[in-house]
Amino acid sequence: MKNRLILYVLVLVILFSLGFTLPTDMRSLSIDIFIFAIYAMAYDILYGYTGQFSYGQAVFFGVAAYGLLLPVLHTNTNLWVSLTIALVITVVFGIVLGFLAVRLGGAYFVIITIIFNLTFYLIALDWIWLTGGDDGLTFRAPKIEFGVFSLSLYDPVVTYYFMLSFLLASYLILKRLISSPIGKVLIAIRENEERAQLIGYNVFRYKLLAYVVSALFTGLSGALYSLRTRYASADYFNIALSVQPIIWTLVGGAGTLTGPIVGVILINPLIYYIGVWWKHYLSIIGALMIFVVIYSPKGIVGNLINKIEKS
Amino acid sequence: MPIEPTIVNKIILAILNGVVWALIIALVALGLTLIFGLMDIVNIAHGDFYMLGAVLAWYGVALFNNFWLGAVMAMIFTAILGAVVERSIIRPVEGLPAFTVVVTIGLSYIIQQSVLATFGGSPQTVPEPIRLTIEFLGIRYPAYRLFVAGVSGLALIALGVFLFKTPYGLWIRASMQDKEIASAMGINVSNVYIMTFSLGAMLSALGGALAAPITQVFYLMGLDVLAISFIIVIIGGLGSLKGTLIAAFIISLLENFITLVATPTEARVISLLIMGAVLLIRPKGLFST
Amino acid sequence: MKDSEKSIIIETHELTKSFGGLVALNNVNLRIPKGELRAIIGPNGAGKSTLLNTITGRLTPTSGEIYFLGEKITGLPPHEIARRGIALSLQIVQVFPNLSVFDNIWLGVKMRFKTRNPFIHWRQLKVIEEKVIEICKKIGLENKIDEIASNLSHGDQRLLDIAIALSTNPKLLLLDEPLAGLSVKERRHVSNLIKELSQEKTIILIEHDIDAVMRLADRITVLDRGRVIAEGTPREISEDRQVQEVYIGSRE
Numbered sequence: 001m002k003n004r005l006i007l008y009v010l011v012l013v014i015l016f017s018l019g020f021t022l023p024t025d026m027r028s029l030s031i032d033i034f035i036f037a038i039y040a041m042a043y044d045i046l047y048g049y050t051g052q053f054s055y056g057q058a059v060f061f062g063v064a065a066y067g068l069l070l071p072v073l074h075t076n077t078n079l080w081v082s083l084t085i086a087l088v089i090t091v092v093f094g095i096v097l098g099f100l101a102v103r104l105g106g107a108y109f110v111i112i113t114i115i116f117n118l119t120f121y122l123i124a125l126d127w128i129w130l131t132g133g134d135d136g137l138t139f140r141a142p143k144i145e146f147g148v149f150s151l152s153l154y155d156p157v158v159t160y161y162f163m164l165s166f167l168l169a170s171y172l173i174l175k176r177l178i179s180s181p182i183g184k185v186l187i188a189i190r191e192n193e194e195r196a197q198l199i200g201y202n203v204f205r206y207k208l209l210a211y212v213v214s215a216l217f218t219g220l221s222g223a224l225y226s227l228r229t230r231y232a233s234a235d236y237f238n239i240a241l242s243v244q245p246i247i248w249t250l251v252g253g254a255g256t257l258t259g260p261i262v263g264v265i266l267i268n269p270l271i272y273y274i275g276v277w278w279k280h281y282l283s284i285i286g287a288l289m290i291f292v293v294i295y296s297p298k299g300i301v302g303n304l305i306n307k308i309e310k311s
Numbered sequence: 312m313p314i315e316p317t318i319v320n321k322i323i324l325a326i327l328n329g330v331v332w333a334l335i336i337a338l339v340a341l342g343l344t345l346i347f348g349l350m351d352i353v354n355i356a357h358g359d360f361y362m363l364g365a366v367l368a369w370y371g372v373a374l375f376n377n378f379w380l381g382a383v384m385a386m387i388f389t390a391i392l393g394a395v396v397e398r399s400i401i402r403p404v405e406g407l408p409a410f411t412v413v414v415t416i417g418l419s420y421i422i423q424q425s426v427l428a429t430f431g432g433s434p435q436t437v438p439e440p441i442r443l444t445i446e447f448l449g450i451r452y453p454a455y456r457l458f459v460a461g462v463s464g465l466a467l468i469a470l471g472v473f474l475f476k477t478p479y480g481l482w483i484r485a486s487m488q489d490k491e492i493a494s495a496m497g498i499n500v501s502n503v504y505i506m507t508f509s510l511g512a513m514l515s516a517l518g519g520a521l522a523a524p525i526t527q528v529f530y531l532m533g534l535d536v537l538a539i540s541f542i543i544v545i546i547g548g549l550g551s552l553k554g555t556l557i558a559a560f561i562i563s564l565l566e567n568f569i570t571l572v573a574t575p576t577e578a579r580v581i582s583l584l585i586m587g588a589v590l591l592i593r594p595k596g597l598f599s600t
Numbered sequence: 601m602k603d604s605e606k607s608i609i610i611e612t613h614e615l616t617k618s619f620g621g622l623v624a625l626n627n628v629n630l631r632i633p634k635g636e637l638r639a640i641i642g643p644n645g646a647g648k649s650t651l652l653n654t655i656t657g658r659l660t661p662t663s664g665e666i667y668f669l670g671e672k673i674t675g676l677p678p679h680e681i682a683r684r685g686i687a688l689s690l691q692i693v694q695v696f697p698n699l700s701v702f703d704n705i706w707l708g709v710k711m712r713f714k715t716r717n718p719f720i721h722w723r724q725l726k727v728i729e730e731k732v733i734e735i736c737k738k739i740g741l742e743n744k745i746d747e748i749a750s751n752l753s754h755g756d757q758r759l760l761d762i763a764i765a766l767s768t769n770p771k772l773l774l775l776d777e778p779l780a781g782l783s784v785k786e787r788r789h790v791s792n793l794i795k796e797l798s799q800e801k802t803i804i805l806i807e808h809d810i811d812a813v814m815r816l817a818d819r820i821t822v823l824d825r826g827r828v829i830a831e832g833t834p835r836e837i838s839e840d841r842q843v844q845e846v847y848i849g850s851r852e
């Protein structure tokens with residue numbers, strides 16, 4: 001217990017001090033990692049904790065990115081209002097799509113999430129009047145306002161702490177969720193759905209809840225990402241973006257909340273640097289996915305930890 | 312020069328295109344449904360087998376100036392690839408549905424990137440190997456498309472004969488029903504898996520090769536086909552051969568009709584809505600038992 | 601009349617379930633009073649498991665009705681039926697494999713409690729923890745409370761399965777072949793446990809071990825090919841000619 005507390009404090013101190021000490025490009029990479037870490041945790045709630053393997057989370061990433069962008073662009077709403085709009089829209093989409101996908105489960109779930117994703121991507125490419133299509137839309141990031149105070153997201157240090165606070169808040173909320181009785185039931189459903197139902201749990205309701213919570217935080221990640229890039233395009237719906245959380249989870253280990261974050265920290269810089277010198281880096285990702293599930297299905301990190309603990 | 316087509320002309324064209332496209336997509340979707348029905352595998356790379364078919368047909372024209380050679384190459388190549396893939400990377404994760412999805416996503420990336428590296432990233436066209444147009448019912452229609460319909464139709468009939476009139480087909484259907492009973496009957500289920508996966512890949516590649524002169528050849532062209540095949544398979548009922556075939560016709564004709572008055576994307580959205588409605592009313596598909 | 605109506609806990613009326621052409625349950629009428637231990641016996645494939653599966657809502661009957669405490673429960677989803685107080689321990693052991701014994705039972709106990717704050721930390725619910733430990737002791741798993749379910753022996757997994765069923769504090773407990781696959785020692789333990797439980801709960805027990813059935817049951821229902829062919833006290837059943845025929849026929 002005490003060790004853990006020390007670890008938490010240490011991590012916090014490091015994260016806070018890095019904000020003004022890191023060189024620009026590493027700070028920029030860290031900001032990306034913070035944003036995608038939220039996405040990774042959101043996926044873990046869905047797959048790692050509830051056992052629902054989605055291959056279409058980019059839908060919520062994209063919906064929320066535009067949910068934030070469009071109000072700012074067209075009506076100049078302030079940051080908090082647009083963020084709220086983005087999240088509310090994402091939750092509505094989450095409920096509607098979840099209602100169709102969650103009920104059937106298994107292979108149907110995978111297939112339906114893929115279909116949603118591919119169709120939304122197609123729509124985003126085609127409805128240029130709304131999304132800007134492949135070229136996308138740019139906008140001016142609104143100021144961060146707290147009463148009389150205001151900060152500019154054009155300052156990378158501000159962005160660093162802004163995104164970090166969202167990551168920490170998301171972590172605390174999701175940690176709380178999985179430590180609550182609800183979280184226990186989600187795990188039970190992952191472990192044995194039939195048994196959970198036989199002792200009186202409405203499995204559909206819990207699975208839908210996990211789906212919507214996951215959509216919400218994926219959406220938060222997407223909205224923050226569009227805020228950071230001050231841009232969104234059809235690519236924010238790209239199915240490749242739905243593969244990302246699967247890779248993070250595979251590498252970091254499912255059902256641990258922090259594991260997938262480790263996945264982001266390991267994979268994103270890797271993709272970034274490999275991508276610079278080899279444009280076909282996706283084939284490495286593909287090979288990595290095959291390799292991991294065949295040889296190290298508990299996640300590379302999870303397996304390493306197991307080995308260290310055993311030795 | 313061409314006169315303004317009347318509404319009747321347009322409707323006839325939509326029907327013809329719908330049927331041609333339905334037959335092509337049925338080849339792809341039936342492969343998908345066979346593989347799923349037998350092995351419980353959601354094969355994400357299925358669209359990429361289709362893409363490979365189209366790309367190899369393109370190479371047939373580019374290298375040997377022979378489309379037919381390309382199409383045959385495509386079928387042989389994907390049949391072998393399918394068998395290798397099944398043995399090497401599907402087998403180890405058999406029975407773990409989420410992992411088979413991951414493995415086939417990985418495979419899909421590898422195929423796409425290999426094609427991108429060799430074939431390139433810009434869309435290419437394949438000239439129609441039969442350059443004849445036929446005039447009837449007041450319209451002009453490319454003979455090649457009718458030929459495609461014929462070949463696809465024959466392939467579907469051949470598939471039907473294979474599945475329902477040969478011992479191999481019996482093995483596949485028996486294993487789809489119940490693996491344990493099948494292996495108790497002395498069927499080598501492991502060989503049936505390889506055969507089915509290979510067959511499914513080949514059907515998809517045949518669809519891709521036939522479609523190459525009609526559409527554009529592009530390394531990501533498999534995604535759209537994957538989407539429509541999945542919609543069809545869900546509407547028809549996962550694992551149901553008859554359902555898949557009928558749903559392929561319904562959706563293809565429908566999308567072609569809708570594109571008379573709307574964009575292809577809007578047509579796709581309507582297909583999606585239909586799928587949603589089917590899921591609400593008959594969750595396991597229109598033709599599930 | 602009225603009093604006897606009231607004390608019936610579960611009743612099926614012309615219950616029929618067919619799978620395609622196969623009729624697994626054929627117009628089954630059951631009336632089981634509160635507090636009874638009713639054994640259901642019959643050869644393999646007689647429809648015993650199907651009966652429990654229809655009662656718990658895992659299968660929807662083709663026709664007929666099921667009443668629990670006088671209320672119709674036909675067609676309700678399984679979790680609703682469980683919440684009304686019917687618990688099932690399936691023929692094939694069903695536990696939460698990667699969770700501890702404690703967590704397995706905790707989940708069942710939690711179902712009974714409504715927490716005011718749904719986001720409370722699960723370890724703060726002390727009432728539930730006490731109950732879990734109580735059930736563990738009763739079942740005889742108190743020494744294995746922190747073990748992971750999948751590491752338990754088959755016998756202990758069966759105990760855990762029964763413990764999960766009990767943890768929901770059901771009014772009616774359904775046990776599908778709880779003794780199958782157990783060692784002699786484990787059999788004795790489980791059948792004593794069933795005896796003990798029958799003091800406070802209504803139980804429907806499916807079991808092939810005729811000696812155990814004779815010892816435990818208040819009454820026995822015999823199913824064959826989906827039909828009830830006899831019903832009575834253990835003594836009546838053991839003397840029933842038709843039952844003997846079915847049993848001798850199926851044992852060969």
Ligand SMILES: Nc1ncnc2c1ncn2[C@@H]1O[C@H](COP(=O)(O)OP(=O)(O)O)[C@@H](O)[C@H]1O
Nearest residue numbers: 619622624642643644645646647648649650651
């Ligand atoms: N889900 C099912 N689908 C088809 N047939 C089934 C199913 N469940 C049970 N059956 C059939 O119903 C009959 C009764 O099965 P069951 O209730 O398991 O028998 P018992 O438990 O008495 O051995 C058997 O012939 C069995 O094959």
Ligand SMILES: [Mg+2]
Nearest residue numbers: 648649650691
């Ligand atoms: Mg049984």
